[in-house]
Amino acid sequence: MHTEHSIETSAERQNRHKAMEAISVLNALKEDFKSPIHSMGYFYDLFEKVYCRHEPLHEGKAKIGTMCIQIPSEIIYALDAVPIRLCNGFYTDDEIGSDLLPQKSCPLVKATVGWFASDNFSDKPDITFSPTTCDQKTKAGTIIESFGHTVIDVGFPRTKESEESRHYWRESVKSFAVKLSKFQGKKLTRSNLESAIKKVGYAQSLYHKLTEFRKNKAVPILGVDMFLVTNAFFFDKIDAWIGAVEKLVAELEQRVSEGVNVAGKASPRIVYTGSPPIFPNYKIPLIIEQSDAIIVADETCSSNRMFNDMVAVDEWNLYDMIDSVSDKYLKACTCPIFTQNDDRIRRIIQLVRSYSADGVIYQAFAGCQVYEMEQRSVLAAMEREGIPTLYIESDYSPSQHGQLTTRVEAFIESLKNRKRMKR
Amino acid sequence: MRYFVGIDIGSTAIKISIADEDKNLVGHKISASGSMFYKYAQEALAELLRELGIDEKEVVYTVATGYGRKLFKEADENVSEITANAIGAQQAAKSYGNIKTIINIGGQDSKAISLDAEGNVVNFAMNDRCAAGTGKFLDVVAMNLEIGVDELSAYHFKSVGTPLSISSTCAVFAESEIIGLLGNNHSVEDIVSGVHYSIAKRIVKLVKRVGVKENVYFDGGPALNDGLVSAIENELGHKIFVPEYPQITTSYGAAVLACDAFLSESES
């Protein structure tokens, strides 16, 4: 019995591979844990829609691709466009990028470059802005341009303490605003920027509410679910995201009053930091939470950092609002591309204290020079503070699963032992 | 009339092909190997000859191949499956074109063979250590899903969701994964599709080791499964040729070899 069938195009194959990666993570989130959250359904459906069925979300709107966290989304929203963070977590795209970048490169950059090379987007960016953060992201810009995309570099300083560097970034942002303005054919006004700042600020305030719940002894939401919610902000319609998170906050309040705990009583509380876990590369967070630990806080640019610092304006006029927006993205930024990293160390310690964490898991991508180099100072600081820390390297390939699981499980068991000893 | 017999004694099944002097396939038979495959092979051959109305004496040359070839002492010659498969493929696909790459998924192993322009084997790769990516795996899957192996194809094409990837590399562990998926109410269609893609990915990796060159030929029992064929084509990005009777390609090749051998001997 012969069934007629046609062969997939390479774009279809790529989509299917990505869909398969995505669905397996989503299924793990939905099925592997106890006490599922009803409101998370919105997010599971959203990711399935975008990454499995490849449906576009932003038809008819200008889509502005951003290569890192530092491109101000407030300005993009003010100019009536949609910011889409392009940091990519797919192994499928990583493999494509592997042919185009040196072997030892960061998988995130490889995946992003691979994605652009395949030019297979459900919501294709009309223009992309790339801040000059780490070496690999910086050089990726021209490589991506060679595939026929428009990439604009936005100068980002490698130091942030000095007057010049702060001034430099403010000028960079102004220049970015001017270029985007021209591209959109719209002007930045007091009213639209104020609206955008307040809207993004409101979204951030919702995140703050969510994350407060994780300080409780009985944690009502998993770390992987939080990662999913924050990852959704990369590409979702902001109003829809806000609506969904409002419902999530309400449900979590309910769960807290009922004492619902998604972890076990003795589950060690973990602060997760390092190279950003971007959907579907949730390998390590999943391993952590499947090994009976709970991620209560994180210090990553794909999650906590997008929401932690809010724009503070003194005089609600255009000149001050733009500077406030610039400052937000630079001064508190803990990206390892900076020369000094004390802010990051202090932040991790503060998170450990305020979330009553038992340990820190510091994950660096193999090939991420800056996170790998920071390992020494961070680990030394953690040791001084008496905070048990695990350092692991990983990349996007599915083959390491066994080794990673062993290491993570051993660490979590040692944390459990410590807790028992303390009692 | 002179006839030539090719007998492929596999671990799962015995395949017999009979060719005439023009190397055309006259008849074939597939039967289970069982534990006493030597005895069953003889019985199967006798039965096939009876069905075709061919007298034993008309069989002038027999070539054995496959796992159990050396034990079939009645054969005039025995050859490796690689050689037999290569010849069988080229012969079976004569009208289609020049075969340069062969994918074979058997009951308990899988192979990839690369041929040069003249049809000689230049490279080959094999997975004979593990059941994952073989016919056995499909049997296990079908059993767990409580469907027939011959129904797998239909389920594959009915799948509308995303194929569910099976992450285990081992067939034994994959079984528990599948049971888990069923337990979480995932559809049989998506599971079947996922299994096919899991096998396809593995096979494509194997084939890429020998190099993919036009035209690609796919044989072995699992090649009857159109769903699997589609999955492999999608992973490969390439059309593949599946013969009418994919299980017997190797035995057919053995029969063709028998014909060549006899004719060259008689000329000398």
Add this chain to the structure above:
Amino acid sequence: MTKNKFTLRRAINNMNLVRFRFWFQIVAFVLIVYGGYVGLDLGDKLPTFACVYNGEGTGGKCYAGMLQHDLKHPIDMFMGYAGYAFLISLGMFMVWFWILNKGWCGFVCPLGTMQDWLTILREKTKIRYSEYSWANRGKIKSIKYILLILLLLLPVMIANSVFGLPKLPNGLSMPFCDICPGRMMIPAFTGHFNQFYIDFSSKTDLVMTTLGMIIVGLFLVGSFVKKRFFCYFCPMAALQHIFSKPALLKLYKDGAKCTKCGDCYRACDMDILEIADDVTSKNLVTEDCTLCLKCVAACPEEGCLEANFAGLSIFESTKEGFILRMAMDQHKENHAH
């Protein structure tokens, strides 16, 4: 998380500080500039500008005037009762000062209030404020100490021959009052514009009153373009800073909670870098600080900055307060996104 629980502490931490301070400053301004009309007299050792030239209206007098007067005594008198008078005045000043620390500058001082009003005017006209570069800011810090030294030294040199130098002319008797913009601006609010003049009677008077006119001009223009322009040069601030440590009202920072986001620095009228960049010190009342508490209101981290009175935290930074003050607590559907 107790959602709608009303507590006094929570209400205070969520308050709109800018509005609170605006009204507090108006009340203080009224008391200092018009209090005299209702018989209010807070004395003449106030740690804030309150002008003696305001005549009937003044509710008190600033210590700078008293100080200059106290020091204009020959040294032998100073060793006697004049010295005691000086110490008593100083003591009174310190007692007043220790209540609000530098908060006198941020919440009470009428000159400060005037500058804040000019800032509001500029903000309404959407003109950008100007900033000093960090290098320049460092350079001008010492000017207030120089003015303070002159304020202290000149009266002494009028009554005494210091290091064999001739005594200074009496026209310099209230040297700081001559150049203080308060002398011209505060009486103006009770309808007396007579202090805006140049005195040609003697060379000293000419120089000093001209300087005074220049300075009041600088005061008005400067504080229009630069927030609290005058406060950088204020000798009262210099004097207060010397006694600041034991004061009751303090600005405390918990550096561990600080993310160096710089929101406090952005809000600070005095552009004090340390408030943002210092994560080790506890007491952040620096020499330029006016304890206006704008930094506390602008800080988004829970419990990082706090206004502390005698060990009790009276106003601290909270996430909730920040969000409310930035009006980011609701979803407004003004723009379809």
